[in-house]
Amino acid sequence: MSEPGPSDAYGETRPFRVRSSTAEWAAAILRQRVTEGGLAPGSRLAEDELTAELEVSRNTLREAFSLLGHERLLEHRLNRGVYVRVLSPADVADIYRVRRMIEGAAVRRADRDPAALAALREVVAEADKAAAEGRWSDVGTADLRFHLVIASLNGSERVNMMMAQLLAELRLVFHTMDPHALHAPFLPLNRELLTLLDAGRGPDAEALLSACLDQAERVLLATY
């Protein structure tokens, strides 16, 4: 995931200008720290510290902040700085409302893309393998990808982007929990959902999906 850019460790010059802008490079680093828990929700991101650490100008850093702000990972308060977003219970409820709409519409469709179903099988296998080896963080990643592929059944590029953003937001609250307890219950459920989709049993799939989302929302809201 790390692209060539300015100094990876310190003491390194940055002779190359990458195809992507410097701001996107900085944003990628910050995004990783936020989604992987290095920066806890509520943390303040001071411009001074980060310009020194990332060795980019203040303007570039602020552009990176802007990018992550539009992804709802960072929150920008006027004259007060930038903070890692804190999800409220209302936010979690809202996100699951949207997920029910998007994923519900996806599984209800009659024309299912065989390629997407193949992708689902692959992701499920990936999750099983990770679970067998105890890599529960990877199980979580696979779970998110599973639902991203579900959403893609809608066949809309805009829906894909909305879904990706929703799941990125959810990561903010995921890494405050135990990955095993959070994701283990959904492994068999995802597998069953896949078989229902494969069999063309739309209504059953919709009901199961709805139950999955309800349960996930309950688990997350229980942490508050």
Added chain:
Amino acid sequence: MSEPGPSDAYGETRPFRVRSSTAEWAAAILRQRVTEGGLAPGSRLAEDELTAELEVSRNTLREAFSLLGHERLLEHRLNRGVYVRVLSPADVADIYRVRRMIEGAAVRRADRDPAALAALREVVAEADKAAAEGRWSDVGTADLRFHLVIASLNGSERVNMMMAQLLAELRLVFHTMDPHALHAPFLPLNRELLTLLDAGRGPDAEALLSACLDQAERVLLATY
């Protein structure tokens, strides 16, 4: 920037005390020009011209560009500048795919907010009045608001924002058409949709809405 006072000759002057950032102020002006047709799709927005006209620095203007780019109203081509977005037929089709999902889910819900139904009645009345007075541009605005309220039946803040952005995008192609021919057919349809919703006839409303969206999409795609 010599004097911050409201002494500019004409046009939009910067407020004496800006509560929001300068970048958002500039973005608001450009957004208005784009959504109201002052800037046609495909137009280039040169940095030199706009920094002189708006009297903001290049950095601030570029931040405004960034904001509108994330709203999909402007398109940023590397080393080539910023252009008013041009919607492709695929874009229109995708937007209507999302609208069918969002608005379809909205009318299918059983728990309808009485306040929202009242808002729908108000918007329909507003559209009728504008039509009677020949203000077809306002009819178009009312039509968009009608569907925004429909979407709000989902009860999700994020869905509301998604819908607002979709409709802003659609305005880009609306301006290239005759407002009367575009919006007149939907006046009675919206009224009928409202009565169906009021009567709690969800499935009928869903069918009618689906027909409305199909027709609108056909009309828009016919312009290409």
Added chain:
DNA sequence: CTTATCAAATTGTTCAACAATCCTTACATT
């Protein structure tokens, strides 16, 4: 007619300075 090369114009990025705002601390008043 095609291709190569150069110069002008525009955008990409960074920097340093100043202005505006917020937060803390200390002081004064009741």
Added chain:
DNA sequence: AATGTAAGGATTGTTGAACAATTTGATAAG
């Protein structure tokens, strides 16, 4: 003691200039 107010220090907001990189258009050579 509680409340309100006034520095001041720290941080963010905005600007203008400078230079690098890229595109564009014109010109010249094959």
